[in-house]
Amino acid sequence: MSARNRELFGLLPVSLLVTAGFTAVLITRSRDINKVTITYGAIFLGACVFGHIFIRARLPDADPYLFPLCALLAAFGLVEIYRISPHRALGQAVWFGIGLALFCATILFLRDLRSLERYRYTIAAVGIGILLAPRLPGVGRVTNGAYLGVGIGPVQFQPTEFSKLAIIIFLASYLSETRDVLVRGRLLRLSLKHFGPMLVVWVLAMLMLVVIRDLGSAIMFFGGFLALLYVATSRMSLVLAGTALFAGGAAYLAQHVPHVHDRVESWLHPFKPSLVDGKAYQVAQGVFAQADGGLFGRGFGQSLLEITKGHPIIPAAHTDLIFAVIVNELGLFGGAAIIVIALIFVARGFKTATLATDGFAKLLATGLTAVFALQVFVIVGGVTRVIPLTGVTLPFVSYGGSSLVANFILLALLLMVSDRARRDPAAARGGLV
Amino acid sequence: MNRQIGRLFGFFVLLFAVLIAATSWSSVLGARGLQDNPHNRRPLLQAERIPRGLILARDGTKLAINHRVGGGETLRYFRSYPTGSLFSHAVGYSFVSRGDAGLEKSFNRELTGQENEFKSLVDQLGGGTKDGDDLHTTLDPNAQRTAISALGGQRGSIVALDPSSGAIRVMYSYPNYDPNQIPNHYQQLNSDPSSPLFNRATQARYPPGSSFKVVTAAAALDSHRYTPDSLISGQNNKIISGVPLQNDGGANFGTISLTDGLTHSVNTVFGEVGEKLGKDTMYKYMSRFGFGSRLGLDLPSGEITPSGVFKGQRLLGSGDAVDIGRVAIGQERLQVTPLQMALVAAAVGNGGTLMEPRLVDRVVASDGTVRETFNPKVRSQVMSGGSASALAQMMSKVVQEGTGTASALSGIQVAGKTGTAEVAGGTSNQAWFIAFAPVDHPRVAIAATVERTSGQGGTVAAPIAKQVMETLLHG
Numbered sequence: 015m016s017a018r019n020r021e022l023f024g025l026l027p028v029s030l031l032v033t034a035g036f037t038a039v040l041i042t043r044s045r046d047i048n049k050v051t052i053t054y055g056a057i058f059l060g061a062c063v064f065g066h067i068f069i070r071a072r073l074p075d076a077d078p079y080l081f082p083l084c085a086l087l088a089a090f091g092l093v094e095i096y097r098i099s100p101h102r103a104l105g106q107a108v109w110f111g112i113g114l115a116l117f118c119a120t121i122l123f124l125r126d127l128r129s130l131e132r133y134r135y136t137i138a139a140v141g142i143g144i145l146l147a148p149r150l151p152g153v154g155r156v157t158n159g160a161y162l163g164v165g166i167g168p169v170q171f172q173p174t175e176f177s178k179l180a181i182i183i184f185l186a187s188y189l190s191e192t193r194d195v196l197v198r199g200r201l202l203r204l205s206l207k208h209f210g211p212m213l214v215v216w217v218l219a220m221l222m223l224v225v226i227r228d229l230g231s232a233i234m235f236f237g238g239f240l241a242l243l244y245v246a247t248s249r250m251s252l253v254l255a256g257t258a259l260f261a262g263g264a265a266y267l268a269q270h271v272p273h274v275h276d277r278v279e280s281w282l283h284p285f286k287p288s289l290v291d292g293k294a295y296q297v298a299q300g301v302f303a304q305a306d307g308g309l310f311g312r313g314f315g316q317s318l319l320e321i322t323k324g325h326p327i328i329p330a331a332h333t334d335l336i337f338a339v340i341v342n343e344l345g346l347f348g349g350a351a352i353i354v355i356a357l358i359f360v361a362r363g364f365k366t367a368t369l370a371t372d373g374f375a376k377l378l379a380t381g382l383t384a385v386f387a388l389q390v391f392v393i394v395g396g397v398t399r400v401i402p403l404t405g406v407t408l409p410f411v412s413y414g415g416s417s418l419v420a421n422f423i424l425l426a427l428l429l430m431v432s433d434r435a436r437r438d439p440a441a442a443r444g445g446l447v
Numbered sequence: 448m449n450r451q452i453g454r455l456f457g458f459f460v461l462l463f464a465v466l467i468a469a470t471s472w473s474s475v476l477g478a479r480g481l482q483d484n485p486h487n488r489r490p491l492l493q494a495e496r497i498p499r500g501l502i503l504a505r506d507g508t509k510l511a512i513n514h515r516v517g518g519g520e521t522l523r524y525f526r527s528y529p530t531g532s533l534f535s536h537a538v539g540y541s542f543v544s545r546g547d548a549g550l551e552k553s554f555n556r557e558l559t560g561q562e563n564e565f566k567s568l569v570d571q572l573g574g575g576t577k578d579g580d581d582l583h584t585t586l587d588p589n590a591q592r593t594a595i596s597a598l599g600g601q602r603g604s605i606v607a608l609d610p611s612s613g614a615i616r617v618m619y620s621y622p623n624y625d626p627n628q629i630p631n632h633y634q635q636l637n638s639d640p641s642s643p644l645f646n647r648a649t650q651a652r653y654p655p656g657s658s659f660k661v662v663t664a665a666a667a668l669d670s671h672r673y674t675p676d677s678l679i680s681g682q683n684n685k686i687i688s689g690v691p692l693q694n695d696g697g698a699n700f701g702t703i704s705l706t707d708g709l710t711h712s713v714n715t716v717f718g719e720v721g722e723k724l725g726k727d728t729m730y731k732y733m734s735r736f737g738f739g740s741r742l743g744l745d746l747p748s749g750e751i752t753p754s755g756v757f758k759g760q761r762l763l764g765s766g767d768a769v770d771i772g773r774v775a776i777g778q779e780r781l782q783v784t785p786l787q788m789a790l791v792a793a794a795v796g797n798g799g800t801l802m803e804p805r806l807v808d809r810v811v812a813s814d815g816t817v818r819e820t821f822n823p824k825v826r827s828q829v830m831s832g833g834s835a836s837a838l839a840q841m842m843s844k845v846v847q848e849g850t851g852t853a854s855a856l857s858g859i860q861v862a863g864k865t866g867t868a869e870v871a872g873g874t875s876n877q878a879w880f881i882a883f884a885p886v887d888h889p890r891v892a893i894a895a896t897v898e899r900t901s902g903q904g905g906t907v908a909a910p911i912a913k914q915v916m917e918t919l920l921h922g
Contacts, residue, residue, distance in 0.1 A: 302489050304474045353466050361456060367452050368453070
């Protein structure tokens with residue numbers, strides 16, 4: 015079977031999940047919601063089919079699993095969001111469409127990935143710039159004490175989602191060029207040439223903790239950097255040194271940046287009487303919701319979301335804590351399914367990286383995959399109390415335009431690397447025409 | 448670089464395995480602890496979403512129902528008690544804000560439909576909401592109303608049951624409360640010095656006075672140490688356990704039969720019998736009657752107090768220093784619940800066989816299927832049928848010509864025993880009457896007691912018991 019036909023078959027479970035999920039929610043909540051809302055599912059499935067046709071036309075040799083896996087994650091998210099709030103499901107289905115449009119635009123206008131290398135410093139500058147924007151007066155927005163949002167009029171977006179792409183593009187390009195220098199030198203000679211880039215990125219990560227006060231984003235960015243550094247140089251010592259630097263810095267700042275400190279306290283002692291109904295409320299309610307789910311969950315549409323009308327029991331159920339709601343409704347099996355789907359995506363991403371022939375494409379695919387995996391780890395780990403909970407979305411699952419659009423661009427870049435790598439090697443060398 | 452990418456993937460596989468392990472912990476392995484966490488309000492909020500089963504009286508009267516508040520996602524059910532304070536202590540209450548009590552508490556699993564794990568799993572897969580099962584109780588609202596009017600606002604308690612099945616018909620304790628008031632007036636009810644929330648029928652520790660002589664008589668006859676005709680001195684101020692014992696009013700009786708001793712409630716006769724039988728025999732029979740246990744009643748165990756000889760909060764056993772001669776006449780530190788005394792009468796009436804007392808007859812699902820039936824269950828063989836019928840004859844003489852004449856029913860032979868225990872330094876009495884009827888084939892056994900009255904068991908408690916028995920036998 016050709017790659018594209020496999021991709022089309024991959025969309026089958028997506029449509030089954032969306033149909034079954036919407037039907038289940040509609041049945042259990044028929045008193046509250048309108049039958050028209052089932053069209054949101056149709057919009058979503060239509061967009062999936064369109065995406066497939068577009069890939070068939072433009073990237074015929076790309077990996078056949080990446081797109082259906084993202085669609086599957088998005089389907090879980092859409093059904094849960096539909097269950098939490100039908101009007102948000104409409105928003106999510108529309109954002110899925112917009113994300114898909116930008117996905118197509120990226121593939122159409124970028125044409126050649128190598129053009130990204132040319133603008134790497136501009137991209138890096140923009141990436142860092144927008145990251146700091148939430149602290150600017152007028153446009154910055156504070157969410158739960160972290161500076162994660164930018165708002166211009168009614169339009170809001172989450173810069174971390176986009177700057178993670180910018181920084182990975184920059185690092186992949188920078189490291190593919192300098193890796194020879196980094197590999198060659200003797201490590202004992204601690205020259206600025208070896209540690210300079212690492213120090214710069216470390217300072218950036220620490221600044222993120224201080225400036226935007228979000229530990230999760232810092233882990234994501236610095237972890238992505240270390241992953242790239244390891245693949246580029248094969249130097250475990252560099253990675254360990256980097257990890258130590260980060261851990262030390264983070265431990266110090268966790269004590270001194272009040273918001274980060276609160277997050278760590280809520281992680282360690284969520285049931286402390288002084289925290290459980292205050293700062294640790296979200297963490298505590300997240301695990302309570304999961305405990306309520308058990309092995310099989312309560313079923314689509316069956317979990318307890320509101321104490322009374324308009325008073326949710328879990329704050330941010332549709333964004334940061336969507337994983338807790340999924341475990342509540344679909345149980346350990348549903349939660350594990352999300353994690354396994356994300357892991358298969360990661361496997362396909364790394365597979366793409368191994369197939370890529372030039373250094374930049376290899377590192378780009380590695381970096382994008384690593385940052386995706388880290389994002390899943392940071393938010394699922396936060397909800398399940400592996401690490402402190404921070405305001406990061408679950409890629410493709412959580413509600414939110416920025417997250418969907420940015421992750422669609424990530425997917426577009428991965429598919430572009432994949433398409434070129436899987437094409438006839440001779441043609442690949444000749445580049446895309 | 449491909450080898451490094453492979454290793455990196457291995458690292459992420461590890462990280463994701465940690466995520467699955469953590470999810471397993473919070474959803475399954477550690478779930479019980481999280482569910483029981485006092486800060487977790489989910490189980491309570493979820494309980495409000497389930498329509499609890501109804502609680503019904505024997506005649507079908509609804510004792511506990513639900514009413515709906517809100518709709519859809521925020522639909523909640525609240526308990527309401529149409530008969531108000533009629534059966535407050537037996538039925539109890541259930542409110543998320545105040546917890547639960549009575550049958551609402553002891554049958555919570557059945558009332559919320561959780562008694563069947565498989566059923567709830569099937570319901571879950573089917574996406575349906577589960578309903579609670581109904582409780583069909585043995586309680587008789589008519590007789591309970593008679594009990595309320597007979598006690599007439601005096602503090603005390605009445606327990607009546609069918610001696611052949613253990614089915615409780617009347618359980619009344621006054622002061623009582625209206626369970627509908629619990630959500631808004633709990634603090635007030637809980638701090639009320641008259642303790643309206645306290646179920647005197649199963650929790651009060653009252654001195655039994657002479658009503659306990661029935662237990663002593665049973666031990667005497669069934670151990671074959673005495674017969675109803677055994678002659679014993681009823682002299683006043685006989686030395687019992689080294690201390691002179693007075694009869695009621697200082698009355699002096701000559702040497703009389705055990706039967707006459709019971710008829711006239713002669714302390715010195717039973718004091719001697721108890722002392723002669725000894726602690727071991729007395730304790731053996733007390734324990735067969737249920738003393739020292741929670742009697743197997745289907746109320747929450749925290750709402751049942753065992754009866755026996757107490758030192759403070761501690762139950763004394765046969766190994767402890769106890770003046771058994773005075774225990775035998777219901778004195779010393781002997782303290783009993785009205786339920787225990789009703790069971791003493793029931794055991795005698797049922798040919799010596801004590802049936803387990805119970806309030807619930809069956810559990811029925813909302814679709815009419817009977818989930819569980821509680822058949823009559825023998826709790827213990829207290830004495831032989833011969834001893835029981837001899838004792839029944841002795842007790843019927845109490846009603847015919849002794850201290851219990853006020854309980855006599857026209858056309859129906861009643862067997863009973865009065866009790867009057869001095870309390871508050873002899874300034875007032877705990878009045879008792881225990882009985883069963885009809886003597887040859889009992890359908891009702893009863894204990895009625897009144898706190899702090901100036902009257903006697905025979906004048907205050909016997910007429911109350913009479914009215915309730917009349918309703919149960921005729922009505």
